Amino acid sequence: MTHARAVSLADPAEYARGVPYGEFARLRAEDPVAWVAEVDLVRHGADGARTHRGTGYWAVTRHEAVLAASRDPAVFSSAERGAFLADPRTREDLERNRRLLINMDAPRHTRIRRAVSGAFTPRAVARLHDMVRGHAAAVVARAVAARDVDVVTDLAAELPLLVLADLLGMPREDRKLLFDWSNNLVGFDDPRYGDGRIDTYRRTFVEALRYAAELIARRRRDPGDDLVSRMVAAQAGGEGPTDAELGQLWLLLVIAGNETTRHLISGAVSALLDDPAERDRLVADPGLVPTAVEEFLRWVTPVMQFRRTATRDTVLDGRRIGAGDKVVLYYASANRDASVFADPDRLDLGRRDNPHLAFGIGPHFCLGAHLARMEAAEMLRALLPHLPGLRRTGPDERMRSNFMNAITRLPARFGADGGLG
């Protein structure tokens, strides 16, 4: 008799091998709100290395239940213990996290979100189209000229960094700082980035906020057409967030708008390299780009989960949940739920009915969704003529993270049969 290897959804190392879709399918069928014991994680602090183990949590794996919990923020709170799986260690950590929009509940959440949401409406994002398209074309042209590339750093990371630098009114040269900061914060459990070092995490937070404060002061003196300048102008009119709130919003945009879009693009390229039939279909019919972007969002699900905390005893998908319990919403599983998606483990770039939850749902629905879609679409359009000639030159490497579905290295070469290549 063979036994399946035990899989821990909480263990960052698990995802370095790949997303455990088999385990998610089993849970959806057998135990859709399953109790997950957490694993020991090493944390390096001022007092040396200590292992730390979270409280354990309910893993919500079916589409309908992820949707229901996301739409019920009074019961499934983002502010209570934050939206990240790792428990805040101290009261101070919790308070600091709560300054980020993503870790707020109404009414504070509604007020701060309103201050920034105008910049992310479809109409506002449409104004960024030429800028995004120009950056995508330039990034692809540079990569094709280099021929030997790492798809992650040379293509996937570059576009969101350039777009964010312009959007946030930063000098483009400073995008390397954005790259390092978000790697340190998101790659907290990966030895190549944060390595569980609390000092690195806190230092990065402080450094990035100091940069934001300087940027806000600079834009107040010398305004431009960027988001920070516009929010500073709104403050002068008696509206808008305080400087501290603005700094926190800025930091959230740096993290949320950077890694996520990077992993969507690298995951899409990796999927196209694995599936030449779907690649050829897309190359033959560029009109498929919009449905392809939605399918890549479903397929990759760059943010695999966000966390909530139950504010009272409740029942979710037939399971009793106690007040104070940690509840983790697995978008990565919901997006492969066969009761919602026909043939969910097949990449179908023309998929019509695709209500994926890659951007979450409910009051915290991703503010950057239109922008991320536009970046992915323009990157695909710029890459299309070169895709047939693109080949892997080495294995992918993946991030050790239970949060992001992240490829960290994808060596490849643009070939002579790649159109202009």
Ligand code: HEM
């Ligand atoms: C493919 C790319 C992206 C993915 C998969 C993604 C995913 C998500 C998800 C799942 C949430 C929901 C959080 C929750 O319910 O707790 C979220 C929220 C958010 N996202 Fe994105 N995101 C992406 C790109 C972006 C971009 C480009 C930006 C901005 C430039 C952005 C800014 C935000 C912000 C500010 C929030 C918090 C909204 C709130 O709490 O009200 N995201 N994102």
